[in-house]
Amino acid sequence: MKTRPENDPRALLEARDDFVTQWGTIGTAWGINRTMAQVHALLITTGHLMSTDEIMEDLKISRGNAHKNLRDLVSWGLIRSVVRKGERKEYFEAEKNVWKMFCIILRERRRRELRPAQAALQECAARTKGLKGAEAVAFNKQIKALSDFLELADSVITKISRSEQSSMVPWALKFLK
Amino acid sequence: MKTRPENDPRALLEARDDFVTQWGTIGTAWGINRTMAQVHALLITTGHLMSTDEIMEDLKISRGNAHKNLRDLVSWGLIRSVVRKGERKEYFEAEKNVWKMFCIILRERRRRELRPAQAALQECAARTKGLKGAEAVAFNKQIKALSDFLELADSVITKISRSEQSSMVPWALKFLK
């Protein structure tokens, strides 16, 4: 890590680059593709709207790649595209509020991952419901337990993702005591 | 989906196979490799201890693959290996309690994913702490906000993963109202 005078503009550029790289790595660990996480990192730490070309330039990635990941981020709701009056170019802007980001991610992961899992388990529980024999009964019980748990988790997640930061954070602090 | 008489043993075998497949898919969506999830699914829904060979046989996978994924599951703490007296073969057994499973997964993901992320962010916040200029200050603020949020999430997760089901579930139900 290089050290710069406090007001050297390079210090900020380097730090941002660093953050983008780190966020990419973090994203990877969380099952999100590296580029998508990097584009997101760039957009949440920049002060201005960015165009596809600027993002390509900054991250040194192809147009196709930039395009795809911008679309994905939009579909998650983590960024919005804005068109400035009179201009044809498309610009992007991220949701920067951390709590809102968190809620968006919760909701989307719930929708994309939790719901399908629930459906699969429920169907599996249903079809073994009436089976006879100790093994079958134990199997059904286990599936049911999993299914019930996901159900509860789902409700809790839904509730949290609809809450305001102003009500959840104090609550979390109280919970910790 | 085939329908069988209530006491047809094939019904159970098919249902289990189905569950194993589904759990594999679910695992994949959650960033866990398919085989690992399938081995886990097998072990949580079986009544008896299973050897590596039996697992290979059931899932039609190679010894190397079975071995690696069993080791990984052990390292997560989701299964244990047991050696029966007088036998040299190694058998495996899963933690079947859903709440305990959940806590194990929480703890491990915290350790493997959340902690490194926190470290990266904190370092990034620290190095931009003293920078001058509106942009740099905004950047530092954003990073700090992310870092603080992860910190709080970390505490909450830690607390939850140490709790008993008997205290958390009623609590969750109350929270939902």
Added chain:
DNA sequence: GCCCTGTTTCGGTAATTCCTGAAACTACAA
């Protein structure tokens, strides 16, 4: 119609991750 600016799609390739099968290793028993 034809250019101009920007967006979207897509075939091929590169990179990564996963899996196999076989060989190497360990420990015990005859």
Added chain:
DNA sequence: TTGTAGTTTCAGGAATTACCGAAACAGGGC
């Protein structure tokens, strides 16, 4: 010591996923 039953490692191949670059497309103005 050799045989046997089991575990572990690993090089290479298969499958999946991500990425590039170029071509196709869309919608204005002229």
